[in-house]
Amino acid sequence: MQTIGLIGGMSFESSAVYYRLLNEMVRERLGDLASAELLLYSVNFEEIVVMQKAGDWAGAAARLGDVASRLETAGAACILICSNTMHLVADEVASRVSVPFLHIIDETAASLKAAGCKRPLLLATRYTMEHGFYTDRMQRLGLDIAVPEAADRTTVHDIIFNELCAGKVLESSREKLMRIIERERAAGADSIILGCTEICLILDPDNLPLPGFDTTKIHATAAIDFALRQTAVA
Template sequence: MKGHLKPMRRLGLIGGMSAESTTTYYQLLNQGVRARLGGLHSAELLLWSVDFAPIAQMQAAGDWARAGAQLAQAAHVLERAGAEAVLICANTMHLVADQVAAAVSVPLIHIGDATAGALVELGVKRPLLLATRFTMEERFYRARLEDYGLEPMIPGDGARERLHAIIYDELCQGVIDMGSRTAVMAMIERGRAEGADSVIFGCTEIGLLLEPESVGLPVVDSALAHVTAALDFALAAQA
């Protein structure tokens, strides 16, 4: 192990949306710290894992204010427990990111900024956004990407409904279906034909279904980009 390292910053994770992808965050953050620092190092983490079912009901009902209040309370508790930055471990719930950020004095590391930065580094312009219907259709996420000069694309109406169902009815419940994999790959091929030059895994569960190397276009997995941004923040004091 490297000696005389300054303490890393402690990260507060708001997870459970879904529990499947929160597990991925925990693994990647710890693997990332070990890769950067070596030896027995692991991440300094605090986790508040919500019950996703009530949150999903609020999403479906459009009750974003109440959902945001629950996540804001979680962020506040994480900060009081010692978190020096907060992550919402989901793309869709960044619709309430401003409400969550306002509840704390520490930074909220935004998944949209992390994803956009990774796309800019790849030198692409027109990413196909694969995500929940909320993330694809509402402006909060695409507008964030556009701020970086990107021109995000989304699948057609029917494909958006199918993808939304795959995420909630299968991936969030730990179900990996090869028929769904084929369907999502077809969405990507249609996007490529319409001018997409890259793909965003814009739901933190999509990486459970598809491997980036199988896509045939440059891919940014939003969960991986988010973790990288979080590691950069957590370990900045040790640079």
């Protein structure tokens, strides 16, 4: 089994989900007491949030790139950023390492296309929904992304940062998200991307009015596929 390198802490709530999923997947595939070989570097999210709010994406890229390099030096055979938003600097981070970088957008696009979806609704932070890096990359991969209207984008962003990242899961917020989904379904969305690694804490992708795609689980599955495939080849 190859060692998986995780850049986590953004937020630690979703990093904990990654850790659980990775180990559960290995146990399911290998049985008995098998668990994942991984290295987790958890950053101080507050420092990253300050950079996000200031638009200091170069600083964020340098910080995460340094973490990626440390993980590779420590023995990671692949690198993951455990955050959709911070894939805004994915190219810069990937350039800092020689091992494979597993891109959450690419893995999610592959899952959507395999399911025959063409017009997914993206629910994510404001940075992910508005900066273009996500929708542009998805478009290049053959998918036409829908995003909520401005007021709904603010609602989704605030639920993520003010509640989910702080470990709060409120039924009233789940209801708000479901109303947003219904509006976008009426506007033509054919599926839903849980495009923030915390959204799986409040929305069950298998209990939505449209097919749901949990980016956290998709990303974790790609990491385990890599780690175990490389082992099989060796």
